Amino acid sequence: MEKKPPSVNDLALSMQNSGIPHELLVKEARLAIAEGDWESLEERVERLQRSFIQPVVNATGVLLHTNLGRASWGIPQSHFSSNIEFNLNDGNRGSRQTSIGNLFAQLCGTESAMVVNNCSSAVLLVLSALATGQGVAISRSELVEIGGSFRVPEMLELSGAYLVEVGTTNKTRVVDYQKAIEAHRNVAMALKVHQSNYKIVGFTEETTVEELSSLNLPLVADIGSGLLDSSCPWLSTGAPKWLAGEPAAKQTLQSGADLVTFSCDKLLGGPQAGIIAGKSDLIEKCLRHPFARVLRPGSHTLVSLQELALRYLHRDGDKIPFWRMACFREDELRLRAEKINAGEVTTMDSVPGGGTLPTVVIPSIGLKLPGDRSKELRRGVNGGLPIIARVQDGDTYLDFRTINPDHDELVAAALENLG
Ligand SMILES: *Cc1c(COP(=O)(O)O)cnc(C)c1O
Numbered sequence: 001m002e003k004k005p006p007s008v009n010d011l012a013l014s015m016q017n018s019g020i021p022h023e024l025l026v027k028e029a030r031l032a033i034a035e036g037d038w039e040s041l042e043e044r045v046e047r048l049q050r051s052f053i054q055p056v057v058n059a060t061g062v063l064l065h066t067n068l069g070r071a072s073w074g075i076p077q078s079h080f081s082s083n084i085e086f087n088l089n090d091g092n093r094g095s096r097q098t099s100i101g102n103l104f105a106q107l108c109g110t111e112s113a114m115v116v117n118n119c120s121s122a123v124l125l126v127l128s129a130l131a132t133g134q135g136v137a138i139s140r141s142e143l144v145e146i147g148g149s150f151r152v153p154e155m156l157e158l159s160g161a162y163l164v165e166v167g168t169t170n171k172t173r174v175v176d177y178q179k180a181i182e183a184h185r186n187v188a189m190a191l192k193v194h195q196s197n198y199k200i201v202g203f204t205e206e207t208t209v210e211e212l213s214s215l216n217l218p219l220v221a222d223i224g225s226g227l228l229d230s231s232c233p234w235l236s237t238g239a240p241k242w243l244a245g246e247p248a249a250k251q252t253l254q255s256g257a258d259l260v261t262f263s264c265d266k267l268l269g270g271p272q273a274g275i276i277a278g279k280s281d282l283i284e285k286c287l288r289h290p291f292a293r294v295l296r297p298g299s300h301t302l303v304s305l306q307e308l309a310l311r312y313l314h315r316d317g318d319k320i321p322f323w324r325m326a327c328f329r330e331d332e333l334r335l336r337a338e339k340i341n342a343g344e345v346t347t348m349d350s351v352p353g354g355g356t357l358p359t360v361v362i363p364s365i366g367l368k369l370p371g372d373r374s375k376e377l378r379r380g381v382n383g384g385l386p387i388i389a390r391v392q393d394g395d396t397y398l399d400f401r402t403i404n405p406d407h408d409e410l411v412a413a414a415l416e417n418l419g
Helices: 008-013 022-034 038-051 097-109 118-129 153-158 174-184 209-215 249-254 281-289 290-294 299-313 321-327 330-339 374-378 405-418
Strands: 063-065 112-116 135-139 162-166 187-193 219-224 260-261 274-278 342-353 362-369 391-392 393-397
Touching: 008 022, 022 038, 022 219, 063 321, 097 112, 097 249, 097 260, 097 274, 097 299, 112 118, 112 281, 112 299, 118 135, 118 153, 118 187, 118 219, 118 260, 118 274, 118 281, 118 290, 135 153, 153 162, 162 187, 174 187, 174 209, 209 219, 219 249, 249 260, 249 274, 274 281, 281 290, 330 342, 330 362, 330 405, 342 393, 362 405, 374 405
Parallel strands: 063 342, 135 162, 135 187, 187 219, 219 260
Antiparallel strands: 112 274, 260 274, 342 362, 362 393, 391 393
């Protein structure tokens, strides 16, 4: 190492081909010099580059990988002004919720719907708009935590509603709800929360939506995962077997729920957002609550969701990347893996991920590379896209179900360079 440090500016200029703005390079150069380690600038700049949000190849076999943005869904380009709150029919001010809400109401077979930032927002808004200062009846088996920061009892507290716990951890019957409602009087609604990411097995009993709808209270079902219709009319091959038992918005509403809430980036396969769908008087209350403004999505999200909704209405599951990857046949995946001249073609188990369907695996095909090559792949071999692989028992696996076929050549090139 040189004894005398270079000037901050000269050092920063030495990395100007990186495409990083000069003032960020200056900051890194200053830090490198302060630590007496200015030769590390290139490595520092690479670390900075890798910290930016960028496309990656998901080769993990986790279809909805929470760390990789769950569903992969392209955000449409929008360098234009839009009629987000302008009614082109009459020239008056419009609502950003009306048109998209109508599309999702149609898809859920219900009266009305609205969009917020995610499913957590949907639950918070519903609780705040319908139950602040009042009780919400929930089974003790459904006081769940999802992804670390969504915890049902905390959401309730935040909304100003209070928890009326019903039944036991393993068994909750409709009479338990009736007793709890009589004992507390001021119960505003019943909330059924889908056990998305865990299962209770053994001596268990759950109350169905149908049974709960007899309670004479607004019934809200947080189904979480965002499956629209259990018969999957957008798939020419019908519903895959592994979806069995997953609650769907349309059937949950048909069974008597007054509202459902769900995420848009889980089984719906879209951008991060949340939907509230069901009875229009209840949606109206949600729309009027001040949180509706706090939790409203921007036009990029709405344009993107609108495109997704139209593909569902066209019954074009093949144009929804999540469903396309979920439905690849093993022989198609094998052909793709065999075409890449590296590693060993092997059977694998993909998983839905994203906190959905906790015990489900989907048979898949991948490539096995000896040893742990995950770090090199993650760094993007020869300037290619970062590839996120799975490491198991010291070997590296790339699952072709979650790799976009458009990226196969890129993966082939990376593996060739990896040697
Ligand atoms: C995933 C999930 C949530 C949280 O959804 P986000 O969109 O991640 O905020 C809430 N409830 C249930 C049942 C879920 O499965």
